[in-house]
Amino acid sequence: MDLVLGSRSENGWAVLEVQGEVDLYTSSQLRDAILRLTEEAENRIVVDLNNVSFMDSSGLGVLVAGLKRARERGGELALVFGEGSVQKVIGITGLDKIFPTHRSVGEATGGA
Amino acid sequence: MAQRATDRIDAGSTVSLAIPADPASVGTVRYFAATIARHAGLPEELINDLRLAVSEACAEAIDAGVTGSIRVALSLDPEGIDVEVTSDGFIRQEGEGHGREGLVPINRQQLISALFPDAETDQGRGMRVVRFTVPHASSSGA
Numbered sequence: 001m002d003l004v005l006g007s008r009s010e011n012g013w014a015v016l017e018v019q020g021e022v023d024l025y026t027s028s029q030l031r032d033a034i035l036r037l038t039e040e041a042e043n044r045i046v047v048d049l050n051n052v053s054f055m056d057s058s059g060l061g062v063l064v065a066g067l068k069r070a071r072e073r074g075g076e077l078a079l080v081f082g083e084g085s086v087q088k089v090i091g092i093t094g095l096d097k098i099f100p101t102h103r104s105v106g107e108a109t110g111g112a
Numbered sequence: 113m114a115q116r117a118t119d120r121i122d123a124g125s126t127v128s129l130a131i132p133a134d135p136a137s138v139g140t141v142r143y144f145a146a147t148i149a150r151h152a153g154l155p156e157e158l159i160n161d162l163r164l165a166v167s168e169a170c171a172e173a174i175d176a177g178v179t180g181s182i183r184v185a186l187s188l189d190p191e192g193i194d195v196e197v198t199s200d201g202f203i204r205q206e207g208e209g210h211g212r213e214g215l216v217p218i219n220r221q222q223l224i225s226a227l228f229p230d231a232e233t234d235q236g237r238g239m240r241v242v243r244f245t246v247p248h249a250s251s252s253g254a
Contacts, residue, residue, distance in 0.1 A: 021142075024171040025135035054142065056167045057218035064216040085160040092226050093218060 003029045004051075007037065011109040013078075014042035019051040022059030030059060034066035034077075043075025046108040049086050060093060067099060076100065078108045128185035131170070133178040133199065138170045141184050145195075148186050152193060154246065161227045162246050166197060168220040169242040173199035175220075176240075192248040198241045 003026045004019035014037050022030055037045055047063065049055070063079065070077040078100040081087055090096050102108035129144045131137035142163040149159045170182050180200030187194040221242075225231045228244035235241075 021139060023135070023138055023142075023167055024174060025138060054163060054167075056164060056171060057220055057223055058171060060218050061216045064218075068216070085164065088160070089164060089223075093223060 002026065005029060005033045007033070010046075010105065013044045013046050013109045015046045015048060015105055015109070017048045017051070021054040022052055022062075023054065023056045024058045027058040027062045031062040031065070034062065034069070038066070038069050038073065038075075041073075043070045043073040045070055045075065045077045046102075046105055047077065047079050048105050049079060049081040052081070052086050055086050055089055057089075057093070060089065060095060063099070064095065078102060080105050080108050124187075124189065126185055126187040128183055130181045130183045133174050133180065133182055133201070135171070135174055137182075138167055138174070141170050141182075142167050145184065145186060149193060149246065152188055152248075154193070154248065158246055162193070162195070165224045165227050165231070165244060166195065168224050169197035170199075172220040172242075173197070173240060178240075190248075191245060193246040194243070195246060196241055196243050198239060200239055 002020065003022065006017045008015050008017075016033055016037065018030060020026065034045065034047070045066065047066070063077070067077040079090070080102045081090070082103060090099070090101070100108070127148055129141060131141055145166045146159050146163050149162050154162070166184055170184070173182050176199075178199045178201050183196075183198045185196045185198070187196075221231070221233060224242065224244060228246065231242065231244035233240065233242050
């Protein structure tokens with residue numbers, strides 16, 4: 001199953017909305033979307049995972065690589081997610097201490 | 113008296129699914145495992161943990177270059193569900209990475225063990241087996 005990906009600008013951030021299941025098969029789509037944003041010099045990125053129903057470590061690896069890439073360019077990559085399986089896998093791997101995390105896109109972009 | 117998970121399905125039954133070592137098939141394994149676990153009456157939190165663990169076990173095998181098939185077997189017993197993920201044609205040795213551009217590798221085995229502390233892996237003769245038990249009550253370490 002493919003991911004549904006969409007991006008928009010909000011308060012100086014590029015917001016990447018992700019919908020679906022992020023795993024070994026689909027994580028390359030997420031990787032390509034993040035790479036595309038950084039190539040367009042969008043280095044302040046919010047990845048909205050509120051509509052992601054499943055994520056495994058393939059997806060986490062893509063997000064960590066995106067964070068490194070954004071920070072190397074003086075930017076940031078923040079995550080938005082609610083309670084559930086995504087929150088659990090991010091917490092269990094300790095990545096909630098690495099990423100800026102938020103409950104809403106508005107909170108992440110400073111617009112809320 | 114609370115109903116135990118395996119009261120709803122025959123204890124001692126084993127159901128299994130074999131898939132090709134193809135990333136596109138891993139979602140089918142998650143769906144299969146979740147369906148069995150739901151039928152067995154496990155709570156959603158544990159079902160989500162099971163989905164993640166079997167997905168990681170399959171992905172690890174595929175990342176390692178498995179050339180054959182991957183078999184996922186769920187055995188129902190009074191303690192919960194014993195899970196075995198067996199991959200044939202395992203060609204890479206322990207600790208060898210599988211680099212993917214634009215991806216920082218996360219240790220899949222550690223993640224499985226964080227979800228199910230009894231997880232163990234046996235490897236040899238071109239086969240690799242990941243085993244863990246999903247308890248019938250929410251007692252995973254996460």
